[in-house]
Amino acid sequence: MESKDDGKEALLSQTLQQNVGMSEYEAGVYLALVRGGTQTMTELAETSDVPKQRVYDTVEQLRNEGFVEVIDDYPQKAHAIEPSEALAPVQTKLNQAEEYLDDLYETIDTVEKGVTTFKSRPSIEKYISNLIAEAERDIFVLGPQDVLNQFRDQLKRRADDGVRITLVVSGLDESDIEDDVVTVPEFTDVGTRVRGVTTVEDFAITTDRRKGFYWAGSARRGVDELGYFIVNDDLAFVLDRFMSESLWPFAFPTADQSRPELPGTYVRIRDALADLEHVSNVFPLDTFVVEIEGYDTETGEHASLAGVPVSYYYNEYDLRASLTVEIHDDEERRRVTVGGWTATIEDYEVRQISIGYRHGEPTLSLDDETKRHLATCRNELPASFGDREAVIGIDAFIDRMRDAVAERIDGEYRPMRHFEEFQNSLARVDAGESALVEWTETRTEPGGYLSHAGRLFDNLGYDLTLVGRLGEPVSSVFAGQFGDQNLVTVGETSVTDFLLLEDKKILFTEPNRDEPTWESILDRVTLEDLARWIDGSAVLSIGSFYATSNLPAILDGLREEVWPMLQSPPPAAHVSAGELHRLPEGRLGRVVKALERLDEAVPVTVTANRRAATALRGHLCDASMAGSTAELAKDIARSSDVSRVIIHSFTDTVAASDGTVVAARKPLPPDPREGLDVSEYFETGVALALAEGLSDGAALVLGNAVAFYFNQHSEFPTESELRSALEQYEEYFDDDQMHPILSP
Missing domain, CATH: 3.40.1190.20 (Ribokinase)
Structure with missing residues (x-):
C-alpha cells in the first residue's frame, strides 16, 4: 500500500513540475502541506525531505504563486491553499488552450466552405486584427463604439499606411446628431470617410472586398457571441455590398467632409464616382485620368485600361453606377463603359479603379499672368x-422659372433645393403608379444667348x-425687358421651363419647329x-x-x-x-x-x-x-x-x-x-x-x-x-x- 501511495505522490510531483512550473523543492513542500496540513518550518523539513535552510525560501515562493498561506506566529507555520482554488488559473489556461485548439480544428475543417465560425472572444479579436493587418488597399468597417475602440489604433496605423478606410459607427445616441450631421470626434481621424447610425448594428468588416468578418452579438449584451470569418470572394462581396450600398447611403455624415485627395485607388466604382463627382464640381472631367483593372463582360478576359473620363452616372441612393472612358488603343480612340462588380450591360466589370490628375493638380490661386x-x-x-x-x-427663349415642391405646409410650400432631392422624388414611385412632381412658376423672363447678352x-x-x-x-416678355431697344423678330419663340436648384439647373425645352x-x-x-x-x-x-x-x-x-x-x-x-x-x-x-x-x-x-x-x-x-x-x-x-x-x-x-x-x-x-x-x-x-x-x-x-x-x-x-x-x-x-x- 505504501508503495502504491509513493507512486501516486511521485506522479503528482512530476505533474506539478512539468505542467504547473514548480521546482522539485516546491512540489515536495506543497504535497507535504496537502498531505499533513498546517506545519512549522522544522516539521516541513522532515515531511518533505527538503533541507531546512531551503524550506523558508521555498514556502515564500509558493506563497507568492498562490499555493500556500503563511501564519506569522512563533514558530512560523504554513498550510496549503485548497487545490481547486490554487489550480484555478492553471485550469483557465487549459480551457483557453482547449478553445484555441477547437478553433484551429474548426478552421481546418471548414475553411474550404468559405466561412469559419469562432466562439471565443480572443479568437474573434485575433482574426479581426489579422484582417486589418493584411488589408492591401481597402477596409470597410461597421460597429458600435466600444468594439471599434478596440481596433482604433490599428485602423489609424493602416490609414497612415495609405489604406482607404470607410467607417460606420453604430448605436449612436440622438444627441450625437444635429442638423443631420453626426459627431464622433474619436473616429474622424481614423477613416478616409466616417459616418454614423443610431440603429444597433453588430461589428462587421471587409478587406479589399475579398475577405470579411461578422461578429454576431457584439452589439448586444447577454447574448452568445459568434464570429464568422469569411474567405469566399462572393460571400465577402455580399457583406460588403450590404454595408456600402444599403447602410452607408442612409448613415449620417460627419461635418468634416473634405475634398478627396488624388491620386486615389478604389475597389468600389461607387466610391470612385463619389470622389469624381466631388472634384469635378471644381475641375472639368478631362482634367483627370482613370486606370482600370477588371474583366471584359462579354469574353470574361482580364483587361487593363487607362483613359479620360467622359461622363458618369452616380447617385448615392441608386445601386446603378457607371463610367464612360475615352481610351487610345493602337493610335485609335474609342469610348467604353465601365460598371462595378457583377456588371453585365457595360463593356467592362471593374475590380479596381484609380483616379488621378492628368497634368498634376491644377492651381487655383491668383497667378502673376x-x-x-x-x-x-x-x-x-x-x-x-x-x-x-x-x-x-x-437664339431667344422665354424662361419660366419654377420651384419643384418638396412638401406643402399650411398652404405654403417648401421648395426642393438640391438635385438629389429632385432625383429621389422621381425614383420613389410605387409599382403601377406614375411619377408626380408638383412645381410652381415663380417668374417669367427672357432667356437664351440673345437675352443674356442683351x-x-x-x-x-x-x-x-x-x-x-x-x-x-x-412677346411681351421681350418687349417688357427691352422696350427701348430695336427688337426684330424672325420667328415664333419657344418656352423653356427652368428648374433652378442650388447645385444644378434643369431645362425642359419645347422644340421650335420654326427655326430661322x-x-x-x-x-x-x-x-x-x-x-x-x-x-x-x-x-x-x-x-x-x-x-x-x-x-x-x-x-x-x-x-x-x-x-x-x-x-x-x-x-x-x-x-x-x-x-x-x-x-x-x-x-x-x-x-x-x-x-x-x-x-x-x-x-x-x-x-x-x-x-x-x-x-x-x-x-x-x-x-x-x-x-x-x-x-x-x-x-x-x-x-x-x-x-x-x-x-x-x-x-x-x-x-x-x-x-x-x-x-x-x-x-x-x-x-x-x-x-x-x-x-x-x-x-x-x-x-x-x-x-x-x-x-x-x-x-x-x-x-x-x-x-x-x-x-x-x-x-x-x-x-x-x-x-x-x-x-x-x-x-x-x-x-x-x-x-x-x-x-x-
Missing part, C-alpha cells in the same frame, strides 16, 4: 459706357438691335435694314450653333449679301459655340467652314466651353483627348482659319490668336457645387470686351468678372457694379473661406 491682365483690363476699360451700338442674335449691354446703356425668335408679334433660315429672315426683314443696323455697330455677337441649326447658312448670308453693303462694318464678330458637342460629326464641318468664311470679312472670335472645344478639336485634329485648356485653344486656333479662339472651363479661361496664347484664372463661387453654369454669362462679357476693343487678356478678365457677378447675384451688373467687381477681383482669391470645398 492673371494679375497683369487684370491691371490691363482696368486700364483699358473706357471711362464710360453707352455711346456705342451693338447687334445681338439669334441684358448686359442694356444695363450699360448700349443702343441695341436684337434679332431673334421673339414671337409674332414680339437665311431665306426666312429675308422674308421678314430687308437686306437694307440688316445692313443699316449692323453698319457702324461696335460688335456683332451671335449664339449659338446648337440652338440655331441653320446658323452656318445665316453666317454665309451675312458675309455674302450684307457685308458688301456696309460703309463702316463692325471691327469684331463674336460667335458662341453653345452646346456644340451635341452636334453630329457631319454638322461640325459646316460650322468650321462657315466661321472661316466669315473671318475673311471680319475678325471672328469663337467662344466655347471645354466640352464644345473638345468636340471641335476632335473634328479639326482627329483627336478628342484634350490636354490643358491652353492646349485646346492652341490646337483649335492652329487648325482653323479663325482670328481668335477663347476657351473657358470651371477654373481658367484661355485666348489664342496670332500664335499667341494668354490665360486668366477664374474666381470660383463660395461653393462650386452650388454655382450655375456661367458659360453664356462669361461669353457676354467677352462680347462686351470686343465692343470696347480690349486686348485678349483683358477680355478674359472682363468675362470672368461678369460671370462671377452673375453667379453671386443672379443678375447682370450695372456699370458701377462691374467696375466694383474688377476692383475686388483679387479678393475673390485671397479669402481663405471662399472655397471650402477645395480645402484638402
